[in-house]
Amino acid sequence: MTVLTWSDDRVEQLKKLWEAGLSASQIAAELGNVTRNAVIGKVHRLGLSGRAKSPSSAAPRPRKARPAQHMMRVSRPIARGNTALAQAFEVEVEAEPVTYDNVVPMSQRLSLLELNEATCHWPVGDPSSPDFFFCGGKALSGLPYCAQHSRVAYQPAADRRRAPAKPSR
Numbered sequence: 001m002t003v004l005t006w007s008d009d010r011v012e013q014l015k016k017l018w019e020a021g022l023s024a025s026q027i028a029a030e031l032g033n034v035t036r037n038a039v040i041g042k043v044h045r046l047g048l049s050g051r052a053k054s055p056s057s058a059a060p061r062p063r064k065a066r067p068a069q070h071m072m073r074v075s076r077p078i079a080r081g082n083t084a085l086a087q088a089f090e091v092e093v094e095a096e097p098v099t100y101d102n103v104v105p106m107s108q109r110l111s112l113l114e115l116n117e118a119t120c121h122w123p124v125g126d127p128s129s130p131d132f133f134f135c136g137g138k139a140l141s142g143l144p145y146c147a148q149h150s151r152v153a154y155q156p157a158a159d160r161r162r163a164p165a166k167p168s169r
Contacts, residue, residue: 006042014039018048110136120146122153 006014010031017027024039031039104124110133115121120135121144137146145153 011042011046014042015046015048018043104133104135104137108136109133120144120149122146122149 013031014027017030022030024036024043027039028034028036110119112134114136115134118139120137120139122135123132124135125132135146135149139146140150143150
C-alpha cells in the first residue's frame, strides 16, 4: 500500500476544485491515487468551508402543493355488483348500549392480596394510585374474570377488527 502525501501542488489543486463546487468523489478522481474520504479529511483539516453552489442546488426547488390533511372519511354501505337499479333504503343504526367501565360495588373490590381463584382478577384504575383495586366479582369456571370482564377480554378476532374505533374524550 502506497502512502501518498499531500504536496503543496496537490493541496492547491484540491482548494481550487473544492471552491469550484466539485464533490469529494469528483476531486478524488481528478487528483488520482486518493480516496473520497482522504479528500474530505484534508478539506476538514484545512478548514475549507464555503464553496460554490452547483447551479442545480443554488435555487430552491418549488414545492408541490399538498391537499389539506384534515379530511374526514365517511363510511358508506358496501354494495356489490351493478347498483344502477338498486333501491335506496335507509339503514336504522341501533344505539350502542352504554357500558359503565369500572363500576364495581365497594363491597366487591379487592386488593392484590385478597384475590383467589374464585374472584375476578380484572384491574381497575392506575396501579400506582391508592385507589387501584381488582373487580373481585365471581370468576367464571376456569377463567380469571367475571362474565362482564370475560366479554371484554376474550373478544373474537373478527369482532375486534370490525369494531369501529371509539372516539377518545
